[in-house]
Amino acid sequence: MNVAVEARTYPAAATAYAGLVTRAVAFAIDVAIVQAILFLIGVVVALIIGAFSNFNLDGDVETIVGAASIWILAFTIYCAAFWSLTGQTPGMRALGIEVTTCAGERLRVGRSLVRVVGMALAALPLFAGYLLILLRDDRRGLHDLLARSVVRYAEKERPPRPFRGRR
Amino acid sequence: MAPSSHPKRNVLIGAAWVGGRGAARIAAVTLAPARVAARLPLASRSLDLLEEIGRREQQRVRETAELGLDAALHRALASRWAGELTERLLMSPQADAALRRLLDGPAVDRIVVALIEARVVERATAELIAAEVPAHLVTQVLEAGLLDEVVTRALADDSVERTVERLLTRWFEGPLYDDVVNRVLASQELWRLVDEIAHSPEVMEAITAGSASLAGEVADQVRRRTIVADDVAERITRKVLRRSQRKEQAALPRGDGGLPPPGDT
Numbered sequence: 001m002n003v004a005v006e007a008r009t010y011p012a013a014a015t016a017y018a019g020l021v022t023r024a025v026a027f028a029i030d031v032a033i034v035q036a037i038l039f040l041i042g043v044v045v046a047l048i049i050g051a052f053s054n055f056n057l058d059g060d061v062e063t064i065v066g067a068a069s070i071w072i073l074a075f076t077i078y079c080a081a082f083w084s085l086t087g088q089t090p091g092m093r094a095l096g097i098e099v100t101t102c103a104g105e106r107l108r109v110g111r112s113l114v115r116v117v118g119m120a121l122a123a124l125p126l127f128a129g130y131l132l133i134l135l136r137d138d139r140r141g142l143h144d145l146l147a148r149s150v151v152r153y154a155e156k157e158r159p160p161r162p163f164r165g166r167r
Numbered sequence: 168m169a170p171s172s173h174p175k176r177n178v179l180i181g182a183a184w185v186g187g188r189g190a191a192r193i194a195a196v197t198l199a200p201a202r203v204a205a206r207l208p209l210a211s212r213s214l215d216l217l218e219e220i221g222r223r224e225q226q227r228v229r230e231t232a233e234l235g236l237d238a239a240l241h242r243a244l245a246s247r248w249a250g251e252l253t254e255r256l257l258m259s260p261q262a263d264a265a266l267r268r269l270l271d272g273p274a275v276d277r278i279v280v281a282l283i284e285a286r287v288v289e290r291a292t293a294e295l296i297a298a299e300v301p302a303h304l305v306t307q308v309l310e311a312g313l314l315d316e317v318v319t320r321a322l323a324d325d326s327v328e329r330t331v332e333r334l335l336t337r338w339f340e341g342p343l344y345d346d347v348v349n350r351v352l353a354s355q356e357l358w359r360l361v362d363e364i365a366h367s368p369e370v371m372e373a374i375t376a377g378s379a380s381l382a383g384e385v386a387d388q389v390r391r392r393t394i395v396a397d398d399v400a401e402r403i404t405r406k407v408l409r410r411s412q413r414k415e416q417a418a419l420p421r422g423d424g425g426l427p428p429p430g431d432t
Contacts, residue, residue, distance in 0.1 A: 019397020025389065094386050095393060134404040137413055 016153040017139035018097040020130065023151060029091030034075050080112035088154070098154045111147045118143025254330055258337070267343060 049055045057063065082089040087098040087106050099107060099115070107115065122129020122142035129142030140150055204210050243249055256262055269275065282288065308314050321327050338344050351357055364370060405412055 019394070020400055021396035022390070022393040025393050094389070096386070096390050131404070134401050135408070135410060 018095070018151045018153060019139055020133045022095050022097060023133070026089065026091035026095045026097060029094055030078065030089045031075070033090055034071070034078050038071060038074055076113065076116045079116050080109055083107045083112040083115065084109045092151075096154050097151055099149050099151050102148055102150055107147065107149055111149065115143050115147035115149055118146035121146070250326065257330075257334065263337075263341065263343070270343075 046055055046057075079089060082092075083099050084107055086093075087100055092098060101107060101111070118129075118141075132145070133139050133141045138150060144150060205214065401413055404410075
């Protein structure tokens with residue numbers, strides 16, 4: 001009972017920016033989701049192809065580059081779609097955070113794509129782009145600065161628990 | 168000699184009739200003074216008194232007889248013979264067979280149908296509720312401690328326990344139990360009831376709430392810990408890089424909707 005009450009109070013501040021660890025956990029959840037989806041799709045595709053011909057997955061460079069490209073494309077679509085549609089990926093939803101513009105509006109698809117690219121750029125110099133999250137008061141990393149976005153705790157409360165005893 | 172035209176029997180009847188009428192008249196004339204006296208006020212009061220005495224004595228005799236019967240009944244019920252007799256009757260195969268015959272026969276159905284058609288239960292319940300009998304009854308039973316006493320005595324009595332145990336054993340081992348269970352399991356109403364309960368909104372909500380609350384609690388705990396970890400990571404990094412600590416007050420307004428201080432968790 002206490003948990004429910006506390007859960008409704010702490011993420012409610014409109015200007016409460018999400019920190020690095022929270023965002024990293026949300027990112028890890030999203031990566032796991034994308035990975036699981038791609039794995040299932042890969043299994044299905046392999047079974048279908050294997051039914052008609054000999055399916056042999058060689059670990060050559062072309063295959064790896066192709067798989068990585070598919071993965072990056074899938075992750076880009078996943079993030080851009082969720083950010084522009086709901087402002088939250090499932091991982092962010094689990095952690096109660098959302099990404100918006102600095103004015104608090106939802107990101108458009110273009111800005112979402114810029115943010116995804118910014119995430120890759122921020123990781124290139126030994127993740128120094130993410131170090132900004134720890135040093136800035138508004139907790140914005142390089143990708144946030146490029147996309148002019150901000151990550152904060154979701155303002156809206158979680159929906160009330162569905163069961164509240166007998167009516 | 169010519170036979171008489173009047174047989175003896177007719178002569179006797181005629182004589183008796185004439186004699187009886189004469190006697191009745193004589194008696195009426197004789198009792199006339201008594202009748203007149205009975206109508207006088209003094210005599211009437213005496214007769215009322217006598218009648219009252221007679222009625223009282225009759226009442227006393229009836230009460231004495233009832234008391235005697237009551238005492239005899241109590242003594243009979245308290246005797247060990249009554250217990251043994253009851254036990255034997257209940258344990259006897261004849262009682263079992265009679266119960267089976269009764270349950271198998273149409274009498275039970277007829278009684279139930281008649282009760283339902285006459286709306287006996289509804290009427291009785293309505294009248295009981297209107298008279299506030301259930302509440303009174305429950306209050307009185309609870310206040311008098313009667314229920315506790317009965318339960319305590321029943322639990323303390325070995326013979327009751329043994330009898331109940333034997334009855335239950337016979338019931339569970341007997342064919343009647345299997346019959347009843349089979350009939351209940353075969354009835355469509357039971358499965359409809361189970362289906363209704365399983366699909367009732369309350370049950371579905373309870374199941375959903377169970378899983379939702381678990382996931383919600385896990386998410387809450389993760390959020391709390393990541394918030395603390397955010398602050399710790401920031402503090403350490405800023406200390407290492409010799410940067411000033413974050414202006415938390417500017418970014419996080421305090422109050423009901425604010426974040427809890429790191430130490431809270």
